Amino acid sequence: MTRIIVADDHTLVRAGLQRILAGSENLEVVGEAANGAQAMALLEQTPCDVLLLDLSMPGRSGIDLIVQIKASFPRLAILVLTMHGEEQYAVRALKAGAAGYMTKECAPAELVLAVRKVVAGGVYLSLAMAERIASELATSTVDTPGYRRLSDREFDVFLMLARGLTVSDIGDNLCVSAKTVSTYKARVMQKLDLRSQTELVHYAIKHNLLRDEL
Structure with a gap:
C-alpha cells in the first residue's frame, strides 16, 4: 500500500484529491495539511511514501519547503501539484529535490500514474512540461538570463x-x-x-x- 500525505491550503482541493486517490488500488491518503508547518509536523508523526505538495501555500516558500523536507526525509518522494505552469518553477522544484511536477489541470488518471511512478523511484513530468523545459534548454544561449x-x-x-x-x-x-x-x-x-x-x-x-x- 502506497501511503500519501496531501498538502494544499484549499479544503475542496484536498477533498477532491482524496476521492481520486482513494478510488485507486493500493493508494491510501494517510493525512492532510493546509500549510508547510502542518506538513512538516504530520510527516514527523505519520510514515508515508509520497507527499503531494502545492507550491503556493501560506508561509514558507514552496521551493524552500521542498529543500527542508528532503533534508529531514531524504527517501520521501515529493510530487508537486500546482497552479504554476511555468517551466522555471518546475526546474527549481526538481533541483530542490522534488520527484515530479504537474499542474492542477491534469487528469485524474495522470495524477495516479505520476504517484505510482515517483513512489517506484522515477521522475514524473507531464509531456507538455517536459517539452517546454527541453525547448528552453535547446534555445538557451551561453549568457544566463x-x-x-x-x-x-x-x-x-x-x-x-x-x-x-x-x-x-x-x-x-x-x-x-x-x-x-x-x-x-x-x-x-x-x-x-x-x-x-x-x-x-x-x-x-x-x-x-x-x-x-x-
Missing part, C-alpha cells in the same frame, strides 16, 4: 509582481511583512536592471514567464 540568477523567494516575488499583485498582497500570500517584500522587490529590480513596474511586466512577457496568463 537574469531571472535564472534570482533566488527562489526573489523569483516568487518577481512573478507575483508581474501578475499585478501589490506589495501588500504578496506579503499576505507569503506571510511576511510588506517591508520584507519591498526588500525582495528592490533586489529583483537591481538584478534584472529594471527601473519600473512596467519594465518588470514587459521583461516577464519577453521571457515567456507569464505564458499561462496570456
